[in-house]
Amino acid sequence: MAAPMGATHRMEEPSTVHITVKLGINRVLPVTVPCNWNVGQLKELLHEQLDLDQPKSLPLSQIKILFAGRELSDEFIFKDSDFGQHTVVNAVYRPITQNIMSTVEEPHWLLTSSEDRYSSLVSSSTAAGQSDHGARKLFYVYCKEPSCRRIQPGKLRVRCRTCGEATLSISKEPNCWDDVLTPGRIAGICHREGCDGTVAEFYFKCSVHASVNERESMVVLPLIRPNTLNIPCLACTDTRDVVIVFPCDDGHVMCLDCFREYCFTMLNDKLFIHHPIYGFTLPCPVKCPESYIRETHHFRILGEEQYERYQRFATEGLLLSDGGVLCPSPGCGEGFLPDTYVKNITCLTCGFQFCRNCNEKYHIGACNQLDAETGSTGYGISGENAQRACWEAASRKLIRQTTKPCPKCSTPVERDGGCMHILCTRCQHEWCWLCHAPWIRNCQADHWFG
């Protein structure tokens, strides 16, 4: 189902809810109950059904229903929570005793966070009244399911780190992103028989469609948030429901359409930077200091095709900055890290043999001697091929006349006005157009422009 973002809670309320009850590791019992039922009624139903095939089952009072790391109280009513269709709960028999916090009415921590900015969001939306109850989506994921493939509201879930089952009750509620994203910060007790797991593992699911694979998790995008404060987008100035809040001190806000456009423009202008810790990323568009996006999955907003391009640029940039080379053959672009003394490089993918210095077909002797050679096509060439060769020779000639190769990576650079100081957008090398050498203070003093 590809419902638009945030539309799920506006759909018509169904009168029953399908719940999948897991009993132990291999038994699954799908049940359909009225929405206004509570957990106590579910337990009675389970007890009856289990009695049929398991006459010696434990007394009703020892059944516990676990959901999202908490035990649900008997009074808990399904329609009051974020229970979607086919939500999975775990039924366990072991008595839950030590180290467990008191049972809560609802796993309310799903909706809260400790960051100040968040607290204000939560309190303001609470004040808006009960109609929004259960619809306050604070988490967004990139859903990689083929039917979604976009940014969607996400659901936070918890499981046992040891056995991977949702039979764990947590001993402390998570109250910041670190608690959720850094493994091993929150402890708990796993109630599955035979498992002695004590560590919680958090993961996110797409809340728009029922999960195909229960264990599948989606990458969470911590900067994407609901715009509960109604902040206008800094680019288009529209006030939209879902926004990205940049990690700068001011927390600059942009709508997702503009964020996509921002990423796309920066990608085309080769203005992404290689950050030593976060990788190939962008800062806040207002250019605030220390505002780089840390979780690069946010760039998934570019869409499949452009995200692949983003990944390719990231890899190429890293390779070139490490002294690597890219195969210049059209349509190839395979990367290598040959030893520095090697001049004759053969592409392992397409077999093209080329000169490391000029990126032309490998040759003996000085570079830039190839024009004459390509003119003499020799024999056995069809008319069509000959014509093509002339066109490409002409295009090469034009590039040679209007550009200069970057002294470091040989990428042809065109100077369209401005000063002599050239910054290569491919390898970031700073060089002088006039000297064709690294940019130094003397270049500035002697011929900055002209």
Next chain:
Amino acid sequence: MANIAVARIKREFKEVVKSEEAAKCAIKVELVDNNFTELRGEIAGPPDTPYESGTFILEIKIPETYPFNPPKVRFQTKIWHPNISSVTGAICLDILRDQWAAAMTLRTVLLSLQALLAAAEPDDPQDAVVARQFKENYEIYVKTAKHWSYKYAGAPNRTPELDSKLKQLADMGVDEHRARVALSSCDWDLARATETIFS
């Protein structure tokens, strides 16, 4: 043009029109075409500068990728200023290049250009000749800039002693603007200017 760019420009256009500065006639913006790709800006020369009371027209082109790339801005009115080309009107201002940020607007650009007229940066020049004059012969720079503002931007201050030199070159059959450029570039030394023109 992209929807984002159009939506932004429409709002920014209104922002300029309703601004305090527009009320004081310090800045102005007009549409050139109906699809918001080209605008005509106007800034008043700031007080206590050689540009005082002049009106400077700007050509503003909005790229498809606005506001993620800066608008392309050029002076249409000829001006004598270290950071603006006296030939093409090209502007050397960091916010119109690599320091552009998506949160900037037409209003901030116009105000920044006005600020540039009040505070030139001769160490980061666009016009080398003007920059040298600014640093080495400031009084002549002020006179020249005033003269250009009078001639091209409608500023009220005449500069009679410069006019007489211009007239002498004009009497020799030299085109007025060419004579002005030569004299301005040679610090109003008539002999040197004549030599430049006729050599």
